[in-house]
Amino acid sequence: MRRSPYTPYGPYNQWTQFEDFPSFMENVVEVRQIDDSHVHWHAEIGGKHKEWDTEIVEQIPDRRIAWRTTAGPENHGIVSFEPVGGDRTRVSVDIEYQPETTMEKVGGMLGMVSSNVDEDLENFRDFLESRGHETGAWRGEIH
Structure with missing residues (x-):
């Protein structure tokens, strides 16, 4: 699990703006929100382009917010x-992934994914x- 430093200004609202992820995620090239619960991702990792679809x-x-892939890696x-007082929120990310190549496996063992x-x-x-301030918000629920 990775934790951010405390984050102000509506972090949940901003996190729902998936198409803005390339603005702060180093390897993410493009994110397209298909509908309320489906998202298409395009990233460049280690010089290779990868695309996948997720379902919230x-x-x-x-x-x-919890997700799983429906297509791709x-x-x-x-x-x-987690609110921590005042206008501060702790954002924690827990990701499970399946490395596809030897290079990805080595990168995982060396902690490169955690570092990213x-x-x-x-x-x-x-x-x-x-x-x-956040760029937008989606306040719907998915169960």
């Missing part, structure tokens, strides 16, 4: 949002703080 399987405003996870997630969470915090 649980979404509770200001608490958590297998992964699933949960992003949790940590950096992306710091970039997420900086993205919110530099704007001073």
Whole structure:
């Protein structure tokens, strides 16, 4: 599980704006929201382009978003949002993925994926703080 530094300014609301992820996620090239619960991802990882589709399987405003892949490289996870006082929120990410290549397996063993997630969470915090507000919000629930 990776945790961000405390994040102000509506982190849950911003996290629901998937198409903004390339603004703060280093390897993400494009994200397209297909509908309320389906998202298409395009990333460049280690010089290779990867695409996959995910389904949001649980979404509770200001608490958590959980997903799983429906096509492409297998992964699933949960992003949790924990108020910690004032206007601060701790964002925690727990991702499970299946490396497809030897290089991906070695990168996982060397902690490169964890390091990327940590950096992306710091970039997420900086993205919110530099704007001073979220770019939008989706407050629906999925169970």
